[in-house]
Amino acid sequence: MRAMADDRRANPANRREMLLQLLRLGGAGAAVGGAGLWLAQRSQRPEEPAAPTVRHSFSIPPDPALPEMAVVQGENHTELVRAAVAALGGIRRFVSPREVVVLKPNVAWDRTPQQGANTSPEVVAEMVKLCWEAGAAKVIVADVSINEPRGCFARSGIGEAARSQGAQVVLPEERRFREVDLGGEVLASWPVFEPFLAADKTINLPAAKHHSLTGASLGIKNWYGILGGPRHRLHQRIHESLADLAGFMRPALTVLDAWRVLLRNGPGGGNLEDVVLKKTVIASTDPVALDAWAAHAYWNLDTGMLPYLEMAAARGLGSARFEDKRVESIQLLDSANLRP
Amino acid sequence: MMKYGAALAALAAALIAGCGGRGTADPFPRDDEASGWKMERQPRVFQADNLWQYIDGDAERYLQVGFDNVRNAAYQYRGRVEAAADVYTMKTPRAAAQVLDAESGLGSQPAALGDGGKVYRASIVFRKGRHLVRLVEYQDVPEGQKALMELAQAIARRLT
Numbered sequence: 207m208r209a210m211a212d213d214r215r216a217n218p219a220n221r222r223e224m225l226l227q228l229l230r231l232g233g234a235g236a237a238v239g240g241a242g243l244w245l246a247q248r249s250q251r252p253e254e255p256a257a258p259t260v261r262h263s264f265s266i267p268p269d270p271a272l273p274e275m276a277v278v279q280g281e282n283h284t285e286l287v288r289a290a291v292a293a294l295g296g297i298r299r300f301v302s303p304r305e306v307v308v309l310k311p312n313v314a315w316d317r318t319p320q321q322g323a324n325t326s327p328e329v330v331a332e333m334v335k336l337c338w339e340a341g342a343a344k345v346i347v348a349d350v351s352i353n354e355p356r357g358c359f360a361r362s363g364i365g366e367a368a369r370s371q372g373a374q375v376v377l378p379e380e381r382r383f384r385e386v387d388l389g390g391e392v393l394a395s396w397p398v399f400e401p402f403l404a405a406d407k408t409i410n411l412p413a414a415k416h417h418s419l420t421g422a423s424l425g426i427k428n429w430y431g432i433l434g435g436p437r438h439r440l441h442q443r444i445h446e447s448l449a450d451l452a453g454f455m456r457p458a459l460t461v462l463d464a465w466r467v468l469l470r471n472g473p474g475g476g477n478l479e480d481v482v483l484k485k486t487v488i489a490s491t492d493p494v495a496l497d498a499w500a501a502h503a504y505w506n507l508d509t510g511m512l513p514y515l516e517m518a519a520a521r522g523l524g525s526a527r528f529e530d531k532r533v534e535s536i537q538l539l540d541s542a543n544l545r546p
Numbered sequence: 547m548m549k550y551g552a553a554l555a556a557l558a559a560a561l562i563a564g565c566g567g568r569g570t571a572d573p574f575p576r577d578d579e580a581s582g583w584k585m586e587r588q589p590r591v592f593q594a595d596n597l598w599q600y601i602d603g604d605a606e607r608y609l610q611v612g613f614d615n616v617r618n619a620a621y622q623y624r625g626r627v628e629a630a631a632d633v634y635t636m637k638t639p640r641a642a643a644q645v646l647d648a649e650s651g652l653g654s655q656p657a658a659l660g661d662g663g664k665v666y667r668a669s670i671v672f673r674k675g676r677h678l679v680r681l682v683e684y685q686d687v688p689e690g691q692k693a694l695m696e697l698a699q700a701i702a703r704r705l706t
Binding site: 314316317318320321352353361417418419423430436437438441470471472473474476477478479480 | 598599600601602603604605606607630649650652653654666667668669680682684685686
């Protein structure tokens with residue numbers, strides 16, 4: 207300190223120079239600070255908009271004159287689909303002219319139809335035909351496969367089945383997901399496959415199969431296939447997330463493919479011995495009742511073993527008591543045997 | 547100098563080719579090592595943190611008992627049969643046994659492969675040490691089962 211004071215006394219020119227230097231520095235500092243503040247204000251990012259809350263209900267108003275579930279057995283795969291939909295009032299009850307309909311088969315695994323891990327291609331093809339008959343503007347077939355999607359759509363036969371009937375197959379590319387708030391207890395903001403957000407109607411086409419975590423994978427579990435992101439995390443609270451999904455996506459109709467049922471070692475399967483030919487298609491306007499029926503019929507699982515059913519029922523999304531539903535059972539005669 | 551560089555590059559390539567997963571040799575037979583089978587593409591590897599990207603919904607039963615990695619390869623047999631080969635490397639032999647024992651073997655025959663397994667009409671599952679091997683054919687043809695067994699034996703020979 208003393209040395210500095212001595213310097214000032216010794217050289218007044220230096221002192222003046224130092225003051226000027228300080229002023230310059232102060233000015234420059236103020237300019238930089240001001241510019242920084244201005245830039246900070248200008249570059250302030252707009253707040254990320256919250257993911258929009260979307261709930262998709264395509265539920266059809268109940269009709270007391272019609273059954274709520276149809277269980278159809280027979281020898282011809284496509285006739286089963288047609289008969290099941292007809293029993294519930296016909297396709298025009300579920301699809302209106304000029305609608306964009308998105309069909310959601312299970313195309314999760316790189317497996318052949320015989321291995322029973324995906325929906326049968328015949329079910330998909332027939333449902334596409336029905337939608338055209340109802341006057342749909344566009345029919346889209348989409349799923350977020352677990353294995354490589356192109357391979358899954360090819361090996362399962364679903365890609366070809368859909369395209370051959372004029373449907374558009376949409377594969378789950380990353381750019382086709384949109385973050386939305388699913389408004390569930392476990393499922394909040396989550397990326398959802400866009401075709402399902404833009405649909406006028408959705409129709410669920412699950413396969414009936416065993417699942418190592420839940421015991422069975424049926425209609426409501428099939429909605430996992432509209433989600434992107436790290437959906438494995440949902441398996442930690444699988445029943446809550448299934449109930450959330452049931453609330454988020456309420457299809458116009460669920461058509462469960464039980465032509466082949468993967469009874470064991472699901473959901474991926476692979477052993478032909480685990481697949482049983484049931485030659486059955488079940489359609490319902492109540493997705494909860496349909497799952498309850500199939501879980502009981504094929505795995506003897508009651509609702510106590512599948513808590514998501516009671517959770518979904520408690521939220522008013524359907525009834526886990528399929529016994530109380532109007533169920534029509536149809537046995538189709540083999541049309542080949544009717545020929546002279 | 548160039549000579550050393552080339553030698554190092556060759557060594558690195560050999561190491562990469564030889565190690566499909568962490569700490570274990572490549573279990574997948576190459577062309578005609580299993581008669582008639584050809585590998586269709588380079589194997590893929592999934593670790594515990596991304597196993598769900600391969601078998602979402604089925605991953606937990608591996609993770610719960612101690613999983614290290616899975617390697618997946620695609621094969622073709624004489625242009626007629628396609629098959630997927632999965633080699634799950636578990637943390638312990640016991641973990642591999644737990645996964646295998648938990649699977650229903652209804653309709654299967656015992657397999658004389660490694661430490662034991664099951665043979666189905668168009669698929670085979672067996673374990674050897676801490677490895678669990680699953681082979682699935684996509685075409686159910688008469689010569690398929692015998693051919694798949696040859697592929698399984700070739701994989702078993704490679705596993706240590």
